[in-house]
Amino acid sequence: MFATDVPQLGQSFFTAASMMIAIPSGVQIFCWIATLWGGKPRLQVPLLFVLGFFFIFVLGGLTGVMLAAVPFNLQVHDTFFVVAHFHYVLIGGAVFPLLGALYYWVPKMTGRMLSARLGHWNFWLFFIGFNLTFFPMHQLGLRGMPRRVYTYPLQMGWGPLNLLASLGAGIIALSVLVFLANVLWSWRHGLIAGDNPWQAGTLECATSSPPAGYNFLYLPTVSGREPLWEEGVNQPVVIGLRHDIPEVLVTRVLDAVPDHRTKMPDASIWPFITAVAITGLFIGSIFTPWAVPIGAGPVAVGLLGWLWPTQRDHQQQLILEERP
Amino acid sequence: MNGRPGLDVSQLPAYAIGPRGLLWWGTLGMVAIEGTMFAIFIVAYFYLRSSAIEWPPNLPPPDLWYGTLNTLILLASTLPNQWVLKAAERQDSRAVRLGLLLCLVFGLAFSTLRAFEFPALNCSWDSNAYGSAVWTLLGFHTLHLVTDVLDTAVLTIVMFTRRIEGRRFSDVSENSVYWYFVVGAWIPVYSVIYLAPRLI
Numbered sequence: 001m002f003a004t005d006v007p008q009l010g011q012s013f014f015t016a017a018s019m020m021i022a023i024p025s026g027v028q029i030f031c032w033i034a035t036l037w038g039g040k041p042r043l044q045v046p047l048l049f050v051l052g053f054f055f056i057f058v059l060g061g062l063t064g065v066m067l068a069a070v071p072f073n074l075q076v077h078d079t080f081f082v083v084a085h086f087h088y089v090l091i092g093g094a095v096f097p098l099l100g101a102l103y104y105w106v107p108k109m110t111g112r113m114l115s116a117r118l119g120h121w122n123f124w125l126f127f128i129g130f131n132l133t134f135f136p137m138h139q140l141g142l143r144g145m146p147r148r149v150y151t152y153p154l155q156m157g158w159g160p161l162n163l164l165a166s167l168g169a170g171i172i173a174l175s176v177l178v179f180l181a182n183v184l185w186s187w188r189h190g191l192i193a194g195d196n197p198w199q200a201g202t203l204e205c206a207t208s209s210p211p212a213g214y215n216f217l218y219l220p221t222v223s224g225r226e227p228l229w230e231e232g233v234n235q236p237v238v239i240g241l242r243h244d245i246p247e248v249l250v251t252r253v254l255d256a257v258p259d260h261r262t263k264m265p266d267a268s269i270w271p272f273i274t275a276v277a278i279t280g281l282f283i284g285s286i287f288t289p290w291a292v293p294i295g296a297g298p299v300a301v302g303l304l305g306w307l308w309p310t311q312r313d314h315q316q317q318l319i320l321e322e323r324p
Numbered sequence: 325m326n327g328r329p330g331l332d333v334s335q336l337p338a339y340a341i342g343p344r345g346l347l348w349w350g351t352l353g354m355v356a357i358e359g360t361m362f363a364i365f366i367v368a369y370f371y372l373r374s375s376a377i378e379w380p381p382n383l384p385p386p387d388l389w390y391g392t393l394n395t396l397i398l399l400a401s402t403l404p405n406q407w408v409l410k411a412a413e414r415q416d417s418r419a420v421r422l423g424l425l426l427c428l429v430f431g432l433a434f435s436t437l438r439a440f441e442f443p444a445l446n447c448s449w450d451s452n453a454y455g456s457a458v459w460t461l462l463g464f465h466t467l468h469l470v471t472d473v474l475d476t477a478v479l480t481i482v483m484f485t486r487r488i489e490g491r492r493f494s495d496v497s498e499n500s501v502y503w504y505f506v507v508g509a510w511i512p513v514y515s516v517i518y519l520a521p522r523l524i
Contacts (some may be wrong), residue, residue, distance in 0.1 A: 221330045236330020249333055250346060258333050260340045263491075289449075300474065307478050309486070317489045320338040 002070050003077045011070055018068035025061050029054070045119035046198075049100030052127045053092055060088025063138070078148075081141025087134045099126070099179065106183065107197045111209045112190030118182040125175035132168030136161040195233070201226025206233050219249065245316045263317055266310065274302030339491035341413055347498045355505045358468065362509050365464060366516050369457040380447065380454045385521035387444040394437045395514050398507050401430035405507075409500040412493040417483070420496055424480040427503065431473035438466055445517070458517050465513050468506050475499050 002011055032054060041047055063085040067073050076082060099122070107113045141147075145158050152158055196205035205228055207216060218237035224230050238258075241247050246264040251257060277298035284291025342348055373379050408423030441462060449459035479495055 234328065236328045238331045238333055239329045240332040240334030240336075247338075249336075250340070250344075252344070258331065258336060259344055260337045261333060262339065262346055303471075304474065304478065307475065309482060314486060314489065317338070317491060318487065321490050 002073045015068050015070055019065060021068075022061065022065050029058065029061075044198075045114070045116055045123060046100045046104040048120070048123045049096050049103065052123065053096035053100065056088055056092030056096060056130065060085060060090075060092050063088065076141050078146055079141035080137040080145045080147055083147050084134050084137035084141060087130075087137075091130060091134075096126075099123075104198065106186070107190075107193035108204060108209045108211070110187060110190075111193055112186050112188075113193050113197060114182050114186045114190060118178055118185070122175055122178045122182060125171055125178060129168045129171030129173075129175055133165045133172060134168070136164050140165075196228065201229035203227055206235075242320070245320060247320065261320065263313075263320055266313055268306065268310075270302055270306035274299060274306060277302045337490075339489075339494055341415075341494045341497050345494050345498075347494055348501070351498045351501050355502070358505070359509065361464065362461075362513065365457070365461050366512060369461065369516055369520075372453045372457055376454070380521055381452050383451065383454065384446050386446055386458070386518055388518055390437055390440045390444050391514055391518045394434055394441065395510065397430060397434050397437065398510055401427065401434065402504070402507055404430060405500050405503050409497055412496040412500070415490065415493050417488050420493065421480075421483050424476060424483060424496065427500075428473070428476050428480055431469070431476055431503075435466075435469055435473055438469065461513055461517055465506075465510060468509065472499065472502050472506050475502070 002014070006014070032050075063081070067076070067082070067085060103114055103119055140158055140161050143158065145152065145156070193209045195208055197209070198205070203220060203222065204211070206220060216237075218239070219241070220227070221236050221238055223235075227235055238249060241249060241261065246266070247261050248264055249258055250260050250262050252259050277295065281291055281295030281299060284295055339345065404423055404426035408420060408427055411419035411423050442459075445455075445458055445462065447455040447458065449455050449463075476499055479492070479499055483492060483496070
């Protein structure tokens with residue numbers, strides 16, 4: 001950013017804006033710590049990945065604050081330091097939590113637990129491999145190695161650190177293989193997960209694993225954040241919604257008090273027709289501007305067909321409105 | 325879960341008007357997205373301008389006449405719009421029918437005059453970057469305009485030909501909220517297209 005011809009004022013703005021990212025991120029990190037502090041953490045595979053994510057993401061955030069400063073940024077512009085920074089942010093911020101979430105929710109999806117032993121292998125290989133790959137890149141960047149190059153002269157002396165990075169990449173690959181093997185193996189041979197494999201308090205743990213297509217036979221009521229801890233799995237359900245007309249309950253936004261019922265749309269071919277018409281319009285517009293006014297016709301027809309209330313929808317709505 | 329009844333919702337109303345309903349939030353989300361689009365197009369206009377020596381490049385600025393007349397019509401249209409909004413909240417079908425007809429007349433008048441605004445830009449979309457910027461701005465606003473007029477037309481026909489469902493009042497009210505967005509977006513768009521080349 002700073003190496004482009006942005007005026008001084010723009011540079012100050014981007015410095016301030018980039019530094020300010022640290023504020024919400026910092027709040028976030030303290031929220032995570034407070035959450036763990038207030039609970040009873042169980043050091044199983046999902047939490048391992050979450051802790052790994054804290055560690056890596058915080059390091060990525062620190063280099064982010066460094067990069068917000070103009071002189072430092074100019075110095076390491078387009079070097080491996082930047083590559084190291086954003087991998088710490090992205091892999092730390094996205095891939096570690098993603099893997100943790102998979103360990104947590106795959107049992108809900110398949111009905112079988114992932115192996116904890118393989119999970120530990122998966123985590124430690126990934127954590128070590130990641131740091132081995134990307135930590136030396138900070139140093140490489142400070143020593144001037146540009147990014148987006150596939151080779152460099154031997155005399156630059158970047159060889160040993162790059163070798164380390166390549167080794168780390170191999171370890172990451174191995175870790176991903178362990179994960180895939182874990183998923184495949186557990187699919188058939190994993191421990192049966194049960195409805196609530198982690199003794200969690202949230203609602204998704206009240207249905208079977210895997211859940212039925214309709215999720216819940218009856219809409220459950222909740223009286224707090226952790227309904228399964230507060231009321232067990234037999235919390236009372238909502239009645240009075242019709243089964244023959246697609247009707248859902250709408251609550252108030254802030255306090256979730258039941259407010260009204262609303263009818264959901266029926267199945268309709270018109271959204272598909274509209275989508276095809278819009279696609280035709282845009283593809284046509286590559287070849288001639290006339291595709292825009294001409295193509296607008298079918299799009300309008302599609303939208304009108306979509307908006308136009310069907311007789312069935314009309315009758316059903318009248319039935320719903322007569323009831324109270 | 326054993327299906328022990330805990331909450332009977334069968335007596336709740338089957339629709340809601342305004343911020344209680346889903347439609348209001350849908351409209352709000354749409355306005356947020358499309359408002360951002362207008363802001364992006366306006367920034368694009370000034371960004372292109374910042375690197376141009378002459379603006380508009382080798383072209384006369386857009387003629388003021390149609391755009392200004394249209395702005396007056398649009399501002400006047402907020403009167404029937406507000407009236408129909410209030411009528412929908414009261415669930416007064418007679419007033420809503422009449423109000424929708426009035427809104428439709430304003431919408432059609434505005435759309436017709438809009439057809440004359442494009443030639444009054446004095447450039448084509450492919451003349452240069454300036455042409456692309458103003459055509460995109462005006463075209464994007466026209467898209468919203470036409471969408472809302474179509475929506476108003478469908479609602480008017482439905483309100484006159486069918487037994488009135490209560491949820492239609494919510495449709496009418498959200499249609500009016502959307503029209504306010506069309507009016508609100510036009511004021512900066514008008515200023516950029518017609519006034520910015522003359523005043524700034």
